[in-house]
Amino acid sequence: MKIYFIVNPMSGQGKAYRTIEKKLEEADFEYEIYLTTAPHDATRFVKEKCEEHAGETVRFIACGGDGTLNEVANGAVGFENAEISCCPCGSGNDFVKYYGGADRFSDPKTVATAPVQKIDLIKVGDKYSINVVHFGFDTQVLRTMLKVKHMKLIGGKNAYNTGVVSAVLTGMKNKGKLYADGELLNENGKFLLCTAANCSHIGGKFYCAPKAENNDGMIDVCAVKPISRFRLMNLINAYEKGEHLDDPRFAEIVKYRRCKKFTVEAPEGFCISIDGELTALNKFTCEIVPAAISFAVPAVNAESKDTQKEELHT
Numbered sequence: 001m002k003i004y005f006i007v008n009p010m011s012g013q014g015k016a017y018r019t020i021e022k023k024l025e026e027a028d029f030e031y032e033i034y035l036t037t038a039p040h041d042a043t044r045f046v047k048e049k050c051e052e053h054a055g056e057t058v059r060f061i062a063c064g065g066d067g068t069l070n071e072v073a074n075g076a077v078g079f080e081n082a083e084i085s086c087c088p089c090g091s092g093n094d095f096v097k098y099y100g101g102a103d104r105f106s107d108p109k110t111v112a113t114a115p116v117q118k119i120d121l122i123k124v125g126d127k128y129s130i131n132v133v134h135f136g137f138d139t140q141v142l143r144t145m146l147k148v149k150h151m152k153l154i155g156g157k158n159a160y161n162t163g164v165v166s167a168v169l170t171g172m173k174n175k176g177k178l179y180a181d182g183e184l185l186n187e188n189g190k191f192l193l194c195t196a197a198n199c200s201h202i203g204g205k206f207y208c209a210p211k212a213e214n215n216d217g218m219i220d221v222c223a224v225k226p227i228s229r230f231r232l233m234n235l236i237n238a239y240e241k242g243e244h245l246d247d248p249r250f251a252e253i254v255k256y257r258r259c260k261k262f263t264v265e266a267p268e269g270f271c272i273s274i275d276g277e278l279t280a281l282n283k284f285t286c287e288i289v290p291a292a293i294s295f296a297v298p299a300v301n302a303e304s305k306d307t308q309k310e311e312l313h314t
Contacts, residue, residue, distance in 0.1 A: 001057045003031040003112050004049060006042050006072055008064030008089070016089035020063050023108050031112065042068055046075025050082050059083040059296065061111055065090020066131060070275035073130040077121060077293055085111045085296035091204065092276065095131040098199035098214065104298055114298040118291035119214045122198050124284055127274055130293075132202045132209070133286055135264075135272040136193035136224075140171030141203070142273055160204075173226045176266030176282075180257040185223045192224040192232070192253075196262045196286045200242075202273075207242025211258070217290035218258045225253040262286040 005024070007017050017035060024031065036042050046060050058081055062069040069086045076082035086095070088102040096102050105111055122129040141163035148155040154162040178185040178194055195202060197209035197220040209220040222244075227235075235249060244250040263285045264272075270282035 001059055002049070002053050003029065003059045003061070004045075005031060005033045005061045005063055005087070005108060006045065006068065007033055007035050008042075008068045009035050011064040011068065011089040016063055019089065020087060020108055027109050027112070029109075029112060036064075036068070036071075040071060042071035043075040046072055046082070047079075050076065050079035054081060057081055057083060059085065059112065061108065061296075062086040063089055063108070066092060066094050066276045069095055070128075070130055070277065073121065073293060074128050077128055077289075083116050083294040083296055085114065087111055094201040094204065094276070095199055097201040097207075098131075098212070099297060100300070104300060107298070110298045111296060114296040116294040116296045117215065119293060119295045120198055120217060121289045121292040122196060122219060123287045123289050124272075124274055124279075125281070127279070128289070128292070129196075129198060129274045129286075131199045131275045132195055132197045133272060133274050134193070134195040134202055134208070135176075135270070136174045136191055137167050137171045138193050138203055138206070139271055139273050139278070140167040142276070143271060143278060146278065168229055168232070172229060172232070174266075176264050176270060178221075178223050179263040179265075180221050181259040181261055183257065183259075185221070185255045185257065186225065190226050192226045194221070194223045194264075196221050198288075206240050208239075210242040210245055211256070215291070217288055218260060219262050219286055219288050221255075221257045221259060221262050223255045223257075227253055260288050 005020055009017050049058055060072050062072040072084050076084050087105055087108050088096050093102045096105050144163040144166040145159040148162050149159045174191055177189050195208045197212045198214050200209045200212045202208050208222055212220040238247050244254055245256055266282045268282055271278055271280050
């Protein structure tokens with residue numbers, strides 16, 4: 001089996017490569033490390049290697065954030081000889097929270113030899129999401145964060161707070177009709193935020209889809225109606241913890257559906273996030289692709305807190 005560690009050299013404030021290289025010093029298997037050079041370079045590299053090693057199993061391990069993993073998944077999908085996994089080095093690492101957290105994937109030697117399981121992907125046009133497609137309030141947060149991240153005072157470690165302030169001012173009422181398997185979820189065509197999830201977390205800490213399972217052939221859609229800024233501040237902690245499906249305060253404002261096809265019709269200029277990457281789309285459909293890719297999952301580390309989804313995936 002060919003093993004490639006695909007490293008985003010910018011992840012971990014530039015420390016990702018040194019960290020992975022050091023952890024692999026005593027590896028007893030052959031491998032190669034590839035440093036990405038530009039956006040979407042990982043997708044190109046994965047496709048080329050899958051074609052080059054046709055008939056031979058090739059494992060690609062994304063060493064970066066959710067964006068790097070997304071690029072690797074988009075390169076590997078459609079190739080029966082491809083397996084993927086990750087060593088999270090990003091700031092959010094949302095995808096691995098589905099499996100309990102980053103600790104479970106922290107040892108590249110363990111990830112390289114872990115057993116694989118088939119998981120679903122969400123297809124959006126010609127792109128695929130391995131984690132969550134989302135838009136509305138939280139996408140406005142992300143748009144602002146990307147704009148100010150290199151600015152003094154409002155950027156850097158303050159970029160998220162700046163994004164939240166911007167969204168509170170401009171992203172409380174978004175326009176677009178949302179359809180889950182043909183059912184219109186918002187008759188007035190307005191919403192606060194919406195997620196179409198294959199896994200469970202977004203934004204570094206928000207447990208948006210508590211019921212999501214990435215091998216059940218379904219998309220978990222959570223649509224939230226527009227609410228006041230004061231009410232948002234009162235509810236945001238419960239949403240962060242994934243309590244919004246059981247908390248009676250959300251009963252009238254949340255619609256949670258599990259579907260195979262999710263369609264959005266929004267005005268021009270609409271923007272969505274696919275695993276953290278902003279894309280301008282105003283009319284699109286998210287379709288589940290069951291068992292689309294082979295993903296390697298290490299066993300639970302007894303010394304860590306990685307217990308979520310253990311029974312489901314072992």
